[in-house]
Amino acid sequence: MDEGWFDDVTALALKLDRQRTMHFKKIWVEYRSAWVQALAVVVTLAALGWLVHNAITNLAARNIASGFGFLKDTAGFAISEGLLPYDMEDSYLRAFFAGVANTLRAALPAVVLASVLGFIVGVAQVSKHPVWARVARLYVDVVRNIPLLVQVLLWYFALTHLLPSPELPMQWWSRVFLSKGGLSMPEPELSAAFWLLWVVTGAALWIGVVGVKRNSGPLAILVGCVTAIATLAAWWLAPVQWTVPAPTAFGMTGGVVVSPEWLALVAALSLYGAAYCAEVVRAGLEAVPRGQWESGHALGLSWTQTLVRVVLPQGLRVMVPPYTSLIMNTVKNSSLAVAIGYPDIVSVATTAMNQNGQAIECIAVIAGVYLSLNLVTALVMGRVNRNVQINER
Secondary structure, three states, X not given: OHHHHHHHHHHHHHHHHHHHHHHHHHHHHHOHHXXXXXXXXXXXXXXXXXXXXXXXHHHXXXXXXXXXXXXXXXXXXXXXXXXXXXXXXXEHHHHHHHHHHHHHHHHHHHXXXXXXXXXXXXXXXXXXXXHHHHHHHHHHHHHHOOOHHHHHHHHHHHHHHOOOOOOOOEEEOOOEEEEOOEEEEOEEEOOHHHHHHHHHHHHHHHHHHHHHHHOOOHHHHHHHHHHHHHHHHHHHHOOOEEEOOEEEOOEEEOOEEEOHHHHHHHHHHHHHHHHHHHHHHHHHHHHOOHHHHHHHHHOOOOHHHHHHHHHHHHHHHHHHHHHHHHHHHHHHHHHHHHHOOOOOHHHXXXXXXXXXXXXXXXXXXXXXXXHHHHHHHHHHHHHHHHHHOOOOO
């Protein structure tokens, strides 16, 4: 009797032990990825903590200041051009903001130009015209296989060595001038009335769009007419005065001058990005089944109508993700501006680093700027990607 009781207890203990083991195995299998990720996070944070502690210790041993307190100090260096007003007496923080503005000043036009040119070249690659298709293919192959830095330098040397001097520039319509000193164009004199003009125009257009979307018939026509009249009246009441450039013995005077550094950077980024954008467009169009083209032709649509109304809307679903990478790469590639002296964020941070010796902080600013710009790009393009995708049930 006693031995049977002992055997029952032993069997129960073994059963509970097996159940406990199976329970832990089940937990490990179900949450294995979470445990591995948590371990990776802990190891990464520990490594970062060790690096930060090591850097602070070494900087203190060499009596080198650390931290971002230097941002309040006077920068003491000039920035040759830019959108944001800046003076040598301003702080490092304002200098960094001027550098960020210059980065966007070059990156955003390059993205727009690369997108437009890339779309044209991409469509040309799938066209039935053999000459256009081969020329587009040749452009893509040549531009993609030349390093971007080499293209930036080629454009810069061409603009600063092959163009005429500022005293005898090339000119178009007696208002636009191009020389080694850059591109000179008429500059508008912006006043309070000009900004009021844009406010009135924007409000009128918004009211018109909302009215057309929510209404139909005579009311929509009335809203459209009111919008057009309000826009024309705003432009008429606030005319824009222009300052026209003119060549002199000492160079160009008046107007706005775009430096050869900016022109070289934007031209190289645009052409280089357009080659990759063309491949994105070509891949998106070829991803659409051939039957869609044939269906459009069967309905009597021309090649252009089939492309615009049938194939392109479907190809956009494939194009958006790689196009997002193209935008992000174009923004990051603008850092090559430092090679030709364009004062972007990299150039400004490098100058600041040479002055104050705080290399870690300045490099951290550069990394933070490009990280922030690309995160914003990813957020916006992610929203666009969700809007163009097919909503499944």
